[in-house]
Amino acid sequence: MTADRGPGTPAVAPTGAADLVAVLDRAARLYGARPAVRDAAGSWTWSRLSAASRRVARNLAEHGVEPGGRVLSVLRPGREFAALLFGVLRAGCSLVPARPESSRFELSHLLDDAQPVLVVADDDAPAPPVGGATVVRAPVLLRDVPRPAAVPDTRSAAAPSGEALLLYTSGSTGRPKGIVCPHRAVVFAARAIAERLAYRPEDVVWNRLPLSFDYGLYQLFLCALAGAELVVPPGELSAGETARLREAGVTVLPLVPALGAVLARLAERDPRPTRVRLLTNTGAALVGADAARVRAAFPGSALVCMYGMTECKRVTAADPDEDLAYPGTVGRALPGTRLFVVDERGRPRPPGTAGQIVSAGPHVMAGYHNAPEETARRFAPAPDGDGTAVWTGDTGRLDADGRLYFLGRNDDLFKHRGWRMSTLELETALLDVPGVRSAAAAPPAADGVLTVWVATDLTAPEVLRALVERIGAARAPDRCVVLAELPRTAHGKVDRAALRTALRTAPRTAGRPR
Incomplete structure (x- = not known):
């Protein structure tokens, strides 16, 4: 079944600029004097950011970077990163964003796989490994940024089908894979998401998400499309976060569930009102008691639940608070895209029946870099025969x-004591237990033992008893491991590998109540 053919779903794709530089230049033209990016050191307007990107493009040419080359960034989030991103694109090159905290092991893989010609680092950062690339400090590319009117346009026009970004997955299931993101697909996805979220020029977007993570990176594109301001908060998240949100006048708050849970706890200690009007969530499900706590922390705000993956950026986005009327939904397909739920042979499943999620349309990226076999598996012909689709797994x-109602990854579905279950089902029930701050589950181990992990002050038997009350004794897990906090990856997702390590070292005293 294709979701964009259902009632009430727009069938017309968003239109506009076909490359990201045109998105920035449009923002400078329409919203030039409005603030664009704010970090610990100051704020730039959209005109200032556009001018800075031109200076970067000129300096890249002076360093011998030719159109078509790749530039690896290990910059901290902020104005300099935004200028580098658009400057690289203006020069006809593509950007490979990496976490500034990346280890030498991680960077070595990116250097070997992406083969960038230049690595850009912060002025005060340790020298990264370079392979065959040249290291340049950010101030060298940004020095003497003049007034906007005094900067000639050094743009080398990018082909809409050309590579804009090479985004690497988190690597939670192996070495990270680089996803080739063309200008056309990125711009289409950003415009389609913007149509659903409807950011406003007066919005202030507080972005704690890494800019190497597509959810965080696209906040910059969404702000450019709307003329809104992106705030990159300095330092680590702390007890004063809600006060800082209030002081900054934040109106939009992109979340992953782990961040939402922390902010909800902090808001309980500091319940003074904020200006937050919109909460967005993706990366993992924000449902049940967890969603209720986040809503209570920001009264008067609306929550938009979304589902996607970097291979096509976003698959669905709900209307504001649509999950209240339709619990568990992550919304409808993006405008101009097609959504299917199919069986093992790729045939559409009837409404209400589970199957693999498949997404097709102009938002589908161009595959994995240097991985033809994996590309062929994930980027395959659409079920309706019209172009390429992402088969999400x-x-x-x-x-x-x-x-759409997300039920979990194929690997997260299993049978236990004859019951067909999912890890998401267990995690949702656990989050409904008062006192459980966060939760995770995994399919049964080789010995058949089904384990859950929770961050709570409760004991493991107390958690399991409460879980039995919610899902019944027959489907309850065999073991609960209590941790102070669940380990997280850099993108805010639960670190499954670390949980398995914790399981091996945890005392075997948390059995299921009889």
Whole structure:
């Protein structure tokens, strides 16, 4: 079933600029004097950012970087990163964003795989490994940024089908894979998401998400499309976060569940009102009690639940607070895209029936870099025969109106004591237990033992008893491991490998109540 053919789903794709530099230049033209990016050191307007990107493009040419080359960034989030991003694109090159905290092991893999011609680092950062690339400090590319009117346009026009970004996955299941993101697909996805989220020129977007993570990076594009301001908060998240949100006048708050849970706890200690009007969530499900706590922390705000993956950026986005009327939904397909739920042979499943989620349309990226076999598996012909689709490997179901309900990854579905279950089902029930701050589950181990992990002040038997009350004794897990906090990857997702390590070292005293 295709969700964009259901009632109420727009069938017309968003239109506009076909490359990201045109998105920035449009923002400078329409919103030039408005603030664009704010970090610990100051703020730039959209005109200032556009001018800085031109200076970067000129300096890249002076360093011998030719159109078509790749530039690896290990810059901290902020104004300099934004200028580098658009400057690289203006020069006809593509950017490979990496976490500034990346280890030498991680960077060595990116250097070997992406083969960048230049590595850009902060002025005060240790020298990164370079392979065959040249290291340049950010101030060298940004020095003497003049007034906007005094800067000639050094742009080398990018082909819409040309590579804009090479985004690497988190690598939680192996070495990271680089996803080739063309200008056309990135701009289409950003415009389609913008149509659903409807950021406003007066919005202030507080972005704690890494800019090497597509959810965090696209906040810059969404702000450019709307003329809104992106705030990159300095330092680590602390007890004063809600006060800082209030002081900055934040109106939009992009979340992953782990960040939402922390902010909810902090807001309980500091319940003074903020200006936050919109909360967005993706990366993992924000449902049940966790969603209720986040809503309570920011009264008067609306929550938009979304689902996607970097291979096509976003698959669905719900209407604001749509999950209240349709619990568990992550919304309908993006405007101009097609959504399917299919069986093992690729045939559409009827509404209400689970199957693999498949997404097709102009937002589909161009595959994995240097990985033809994996590209062929993930980027395959669409079920309706119209172009290429992303076969997500995730399981979901559609309702009669085209709303998607995410049920988990194929690897997260299992049978236990004859019951067909999912890790998401267990995690949702655990988060409904008062006192459970965060939760994770994994399919049964080789010995058949089903384990869950929780961050809570409760004991493991107390958690398991509460879980039995919610899902019944027959489907309850065999073991609960209590941790102070669940380990997280750099992108805010639960670190499954670290949980398995914790399981090996945890005392075997947390059995299921009889």
